[in-house]
Amino acid sequence: MGSPSTAPSSVDSPLIVDGLGKRFGDVQALDDVSIEVQPAELFGLVGPDGGGKTTLFRILTTLLIPDSGSATVLGLDVVRDMWEIRARVGYMPGQFSLYPDLSVEENLGFFASVFGTSIEEGRSIIAPIYEQIEPFRDRRAGALSGGMKQKLALSCALVHRPDILFLDEPTTGVDAVSRREFWDLLHSLKESGLTIVVSTPYMDEADRCDRVALMQHGRILATDRPAAIGALFPHPLFGVRGHDRVALIRTLREAPHSASVFPFGGELHYSDTRTDMDPSQIASEVRQLLHAKGMEDAEVRSIEPGIEDTFMSLMGTASSTVPA
Amino acid sequence: MSNAIEVQELTRKFGSFTAVNAITFTVGSGEVFGFLGANGAGKTTAIRMLTGLLAPTSGEAQVAGFDVFTQAEEVKRKIGYMSQRFSLYGDLTVRENIALYGGIYGLDDGEIRERSEAMLGHLGLRDSGDDLVASLPLGWKQKLAFSVALVHQPAVVFLDEPTGGVDPVTRRQFWEMIYAAAADGTTVFVTTHYMDEAEYCDRVSIMVDGRIGAMGTPAELKAEFKVGTLDELFVRLARPAGNATVAGGGG
Numbered sequence: 001m002g003s004p005s006t007a008p009s010s011v012d013s014p015l016i017v018d019g020l021g022k023r024f025g026d027v028q029a030l031d032d033v034s035i036e037v038q039p040a041e042l043f044g045l046v047g048p049d050g051g052g053k054t055t056l057f058r059i060l061t062t063l064l065i066p067d068s069g070s071a072t073v074l075g076l077d078v079v080r081d082m083w084e085i086r087a088r089v090g091y092m093p094g095q096f097s098l099y100p101d102l103s104v105e106e107n108l109g110f111f112a113s114v115f116g117t118s119i120e121e122g123r124s125i126i127a128p129i130y131e132q133i134e135p136f137r138d139r140r141a142g143a144l145s146g147g148m149k150q151k152l153a154l155s156c157a158l159v160h161r162p163d164i165l166f167l168d169e170p171t172t173g174v175d176a177v178s179r180r181e182f183w184d185l186l187h188s189l190k191e192s193g194l195t196i197v198v199s200t201p202y203m204d205e206a207d208r209c210d211r212v213a214l215m216q217h218g219r220i221l222a223t224d225r226p227a228a229i230g231a232l233f234p235h236p237l238f239g240v241r242g243h244d245r246v247a248l249i250r251t252l253r254e255a256p257h258s259a260s261v262f263p264f265g266g267e268l269h270y271s272d273t274r275t276d277m278d279p280s281q282i283a284s285e286v287r288q289l290l291h292a293k294g295m296e297d298a299e300v301r302s303i304e305p306g307i308e309d310t311f312m313s314l315m316g317t318a319s320s321t322v323p324a
Numbered sequence: 325m326s327n328a329i330e331v332q333e334l335t336r337k338f339g340s341f342t343a344v345n346a347i348t349f350t351v352g353s354g355e356v357f358g359f360l361g362a363n364g365a366g367k368t369t370a371i372r373m374l375t376g377l378l379a380p381t382s383g384e385a386q387v388a389g390f391d392v393f394t395q396a397e398e399v400k401r402k403i404g405y406m407s408q409r410f411s412l413y414g415d416l417t418v419r420e421n422i423a424l425y426g427g428i429y430g431l432d433d434g435e436i437r438e439r440s441e442a443m444l445g446h447l448g449l450r451d452s453g454d455d456l457v458a459s460l461p462l463g464w465k466q467k468l469a470f471s472v473a474l475v476h477q478p479a480v481v482f483l484d485e486p487t488g489g490v491d492p493v494t495r496r497q498f499w500e501m502i503y504a505a506a507a508d509g510t511t512v513f514v515t516t517h518y519m520d521e522a523e524y525c526d527r528v529s530i531m532v533d534g535r536i537g538a539m540g541t542p543a544e545l546k547a548e549f550k551v552g553t554l555d556e557l558f559v560r561l562a563r564p565a566g567n568a569t570v571a572g573g574g575g
Contacts, residue, residue: 048491049462146363173408173488175362176519176555177562201489202518216491246503262496265520265553266542308492315493 014039014164014195015060019069022055022218029055031218032069037197042190044209045199046307052218053199054094057168060197061091074163087115090162092153094169094199100142104133104152107141108159115160122159125192129185130155147178154185165189167198171205183208203308214311221314226307233305233313235259235271236279238286242298251293255286262312269309270300326389328353328480328511329374334383336369343369345534346383351527353479356502356512358522360554361531362562367515368484370531374513375482376400388479401429404473404481408488411469414458418449421457422472429476443471463494470501474510481505483514487521499524519555528554530561537561 015037022030030052037043045053058064060073062082071078076085098107105119108130112118123130133151136144141152150170157165167186171179183205190196190210198209206212207226214221214229222232242248245268252261252270259271272282279302290298305313329351336344344366351357361367372378374387376396385392388402405411412421419440426436444450447467457465466486473481483502487495499521506512506526514525522528522542529539538545538561542554551557 048494049489169489173485173517175365175517175562176558177362179517180559203492262493263499263524265523266546312492315491 012039013037014074015043015072015197017056017060017069017071020056020059020066020071021068022052022059022064022066028218030059030066033215033218033220034069035213035220035223037195038210039195040190040193042186042196042198042208042210044206044212045197045215046201046203046206046209046212046311047199047215047221048201050217051215053215054168055218056215057091057093057166057197057199061089061166062086087160088163090157090160090165092157092165092167092170094172096149096153098141098149098153098156101140103138103140104144105137107152108155111156112159117160119159122161125161126155126158128188129158146174147181150174150178150182151185154182158189162194164195164197167196169199169201171200171202179205203306203311206307212307214307214314216311216315222310229307229310230305233271233310235273235275235313236277236282237303237305237309238270238272238279238283238300239264239303240268240270240286240290240298240300241266242290242295244295247293247295248290248298251290251295252286255289257282260313260316262309264308269303271309271313326353327351327386328355328388329357329513330384330386331374332384334370334373334385335381336366336373336378337381342534344373344380347531347534347536349529349536349539351480351511351513353511354506354509356506356514356524356526358525358528359513359515359531360522360528360558361515365531365562366534367531371482371484371513371515375403375405401476402479404476404478406469406473406481406483406486408485412457412465412472415456417454417456418444418460418468419453421468422475425472426475431476439475443468443475447471463490463497466490466494467498467501470498470505474505478510480511480513483512485515485517487516487518495521519553519558522554522558530558532561 013036017033017035020030020033033056047053059066059078060071062078062085065079073085074088078085108119112122129151133148144152171182186196186198209226211223211225213223222229240248240252248268249261252258252268257273259273262269274282283300283302287298287300327350331347331349333346333348334344335346347370359367373380373392374385376392376399380393387399390398392399416424422440422443423436426439444453470486487498502512516522527541530537538557545557549557
């Protein structure tokens, strides 16, 4: 309401969020959040715990009422039309929320019956996922491995053929290989026309989404295609390698035009405040500085910023609690 | 210099299922050792044996100079442990949590008071010492949990996914704390699902189906397997393990 939303609203958008706010005591869990998701889009909410992702999901699945703003899911209002929305959305909460004492098949049958359908009626949509766990259909859900629990939970969220799917951190605590396989599954669901909104704390997973919103402290820092997010990074960025990492970090932080220095896997990312200078010239200056300080093996190259670079830079400007 | 952890043919079976299959490795004092593996590969079972919580079926392991099989209580006194989930009590204050763990590890009142104040000052939490832990942001909770795991100055600290869900800046600050602890001589044994963090370790091992599939410095492993990142190596090693693995122990 009254928020300066610049995105063109379309009646066909399966999800429109306009200026949502929600407060719990002293905590502003959501602060003027606006997003719009297109049909068959795979849309990611990316950010650390405490960013507001779960609160947003709970409002969109009608489990929580917002303090301010409005949202429509499939054209239905999340407060006024809650019963209609519930029948048409699929929701996989962050906490494992199946019945551990029921078998795989009993869990799935239960969720199907709650929505007035059956496993057989839902089979065509869940088949690619359910077939992977069907050999264990008689096993108690509590005795499944992490990856299998996740596939069962996804099957339960899909069995009633929802028109939009909400997945709250489906890959948290899951190993790197299972995470990749899960994203492959989401892509095949998207190809079949399903709209999917998924949250994750893993920045590297943002690249698997069509568009992402970066969330921190209840606010959206940026919304765009993953490839475009990097362009929001404000400074020239360089990858720096060398064996004496501690000396590199200290020297780069004290360098005259240093904007930020962070370890990134096997290298350091160094950003420089001189935005209008040729990056190759900056790289050669920085290389000379490091060599002069005794780090003869230091390599410096100009690189494109990724989502995590941008996220940290936006965090720095949006919050006072983070050191530069 | 002696090794902080020495493991010989360590094995644990649950019925017919072999969760940990004759693993052998050493970790040096002051080393940051990354213990990686897919879900169900046997990491949790191995850690439970090394921390004296689970008896091995066969093989040997010494942690901080004590045998995990025959001297489990001595081992527990010499190690710290922090998990992603329930390391601290949310309905106790910051000071109460420190006092509780300090007391469990046998520190006297004077030591607890002294180390509490030092810890709060170091973490910048002096004004929050009487706040409930539940009210702290996650990043602070995790930094506090790490400091509490070190309150009795253990020889080895085990960190089980310490940075899950933490924002990227705090994640990096957390690793600076890990380096500082290692520089003080504490051996750090850490699991993570963030493959970029694996690159921050002195050495890493990757468990596959109860065995160690690869072990070495990140640079050595990338050269040996001709991959650009540890993520690529992890996927290559873990993929043949399939997805039909069943949780052996904790789950």
